[in-house]
Amino acid sequence: MTATLAPPPAPAAGPTRAPRGPRRWAALLLLGGALPFVLVALARATRFAEGDTYWQVATGAEILQRGTTSLVEDDSWTAAGTPWHPNSWLYDVLVERAWALGGWAGLGWWTVLTVSAVGLAVALVGRGLGASAPVLTVASTVAAVPLVVWLSARPQTVSYALVVLVVGLAGRVLAARRPTRVAAGALALVALTALWVNLHLAALSGLAAVGAGAGLALLAGPGRALLRDRSAWPAAAAALARAAAVVAAVGLGCLLSPLGTGILSAAGHTAGASVEIIDEWAPLWRAKSYLVLTWVVALVFLLVLVAAWRRGARAGAVPAWLPYWVGATAALVVGGLGAARFSPMALLVAVPAVAAVVPLLRPARLPWLASRLALALPVAVGVAVLTVAVTDLPDFGRPGSLFPTAATVAAVPDGCRVLNEYDEGGLLTLLRGGDGVLVSADGRNDVYGTATLRWTETLMRGHDGALAALAERGVGCLLLRPDRPLVAQAVAAGWQVTARDDARVLLVAP
Template sequence: MPLVVLRAGTLAETDTFWQVRTGLLTMEHRSLPRVDPFSWTAHGEPWTLNSWGYNVVVGAAYQLAGLPGVALVCGGIVLATAAVVLVSARRLGSSPLMAAAVLLLTSPVLVPWLSARPQLVDYVAVMVLLLLLVNVVDGRRPWVAVLAVGLVMALWVNLHAAALLGVAIAGLTALLLLTRRTTRGAGRRCLAATAAAAGGALANPYGIGLFTQTASVKDASSDVVVEWQHLDPTSPAQLVMLLIGIAGLVVAVRRRDAVFTSALMVTTLGSLLAIRILPVLVLAAVPVVAAALTGLTSDGRSRRVYRVVVAVSAAVLVSLVALSVPSLGHVGRPDTELYPAAVVTQIPDRCHVFNSYLVGGFVLLERPDVLVSIDSRNDFYGTQRVLAAERLIRGEGDVTAGLAGAGCVLVPPSSGLAQRLTADPTWRLRASEPGGALFVRA
């Protein structure tokens, strides 16, 4: 709960804002937008959504309670993820206290990944899928579990298109089980679960186009979005998350747990290719590590280790509580250092705004009457447009040509473009704050 409050206190993810606006638009028209309605640089071009269901959920929350409602709904998804992780740890034989301790000890590296965005759905969906696959393998009403896998995948893919991750986990689980004679019966059941997962994944508005959509998002994001880049071994946080995952994988292999071995193998490989998979890797590792530590601390000689783990996790809990208390006063507030709320209100009506990548989504939520030049839908705009906009914001190239069609400019005050426009008599500075300076054509 303190971790949820800490993350809900400030909205810092630029995707959140345009996703809320898209959800509102979807509910208003009762259909998915097929072309871009938000920009003046790509207006009317085909647009494929990869999280339409999530957009509707946060849009409905916004209608009910504004941005605080959005923050609280996303916090609820985080709580649900924690609950399923703890249930999984119990199924694997962990003691309640050890499961709580491991979850608390890993929470500091998870904090940056728990912002209000559709990736939260992936976290809870993967853990629910693992529980269902455990039932399939153990033979606990397996065909009910197989049906549930298909239903969970259908829900997941319509909330966020990353559901193909679940198909890979189910398929590898079936493959591992089929390689051993004693587990082939469970392997055949997992093959059925894989088929159900694939069928559920195809139950989306774009059908088989999900595969090309996923590939295009990866291609368009790898050069401009940090979380789509390969793992950086020089990053302490990334390295710690990877080591937690590898520790869980080693334990799962030793336990001959096909489900968690598959999940940790898939997410380890995925994390090496794109670091956005790292939090899924850590969450899948927590139940396995907690169960292993429970076994290690079962005898008297290991009670000292047990007490140390509990004491450190208690210290982490106290620290999270202390850090989260101030957030209670501003739940759902956009990060004031990134999003210039007062400046955005000064944008002239129906102006075509040239803006930075980060602020675009905030502008189109707060000022739906204006069109932006770009926002964080990098898979829609493409790498070339995103990089061209960044060069212009640095003040490089032909500024006059780059701003053709724009009546307003909203960029960081320290940017090269802001410096050039300050000295340009054809532009006037209307308002400025740390998050952005607004220039209007004279």
């Protein structure tokens, strides 16, 4: 599989693979450069902070029970009867199987598996580009720092692995010369993209990255050669045909889901319902600091690729694959300006290429520095991560401190309609949905819509008539942060506090 994921560098222009012998053992110990992500995976599994995972488990169970991905909302009192289609139906089914097989521990190991897959994808493609394991480890460690908050048990994490693999495989097909290899690579791209789009609708971002990369590669290579020498048109035509085959293959793969050609409207609906209220969908100029940090690091990695291209051009030794990777990374960096969620994709796509071109920049004492950093950085990260993992080991896979405790959730009366915080609705549905408990929201903002979510937020802020509005809709439970103004109003109106923990307070109507 390694040989089909990314084009090898030109012998005279690109970096070479690490020598055999002792360095091979070092590469194995570093997991080929994936070690930083594996360490992050262990920490994220013991500090579970992803609320969407729980409604995805419930959705996966519903898909298996009904045998369809066309669902009707029945877990909430705010959107009951609304038809909807999950954007990650296959992921939902798989995470439900992890839950069914192992419960909380199953979710923990699922997190370890999916986050580690991101590192393995980066290492696989990076090694295919000729990067050494030590340099890959250093680049991955730098990238992992802003990515920690993005990596958890959610379909986006699978997308991070698959965008690297799809971009890498597409680059390999672009570099192929035999028609049989191009055809086989295109079929593999169709299959890989089809898997991705069923796991997560974000596969469309792969189409944008591959298209931009292929376009820049054409302009920088065959296009430029054609301007200099008209007799180069046969080679340019062949390159254009390969690029068209690659883009068409990824585009076809994006259509191979239950949504079919409706994928564009579904993606537009999700974006429209998210941009105003979901942090990671916010444009960069109003995004939170950690989102901006991810984009800035991605931009720095892109600038490293551009610098390597310029230096290689002056020396007449630009790797043939470099313009493609610059274009693919740039497309996602630009996408991150409009929606911060594309920034981690841009950063991860850049990591393998950056690790491969670092030798082109010829920093002093590179092998010595890379080998030492490859040891020191993972050790430093590993100590911090393992400290967290060991400390929180009893909570492996369990909801973190941001969620209500099991005792608080269990105290919700059967059949109660609950006004709850946005992130915990899925946990309530997973644990108490079978008892008839209905939530106000659970993270599926595309199902509820912006207006409904803003209305429930207004209720929690205690606007005039909030309790009366809840009574009209039969809402008898509040599971909110203790500092919510509505909590004080409810207590004054005679609502009874039946459970409380560090994160939430549960009140029941008189």
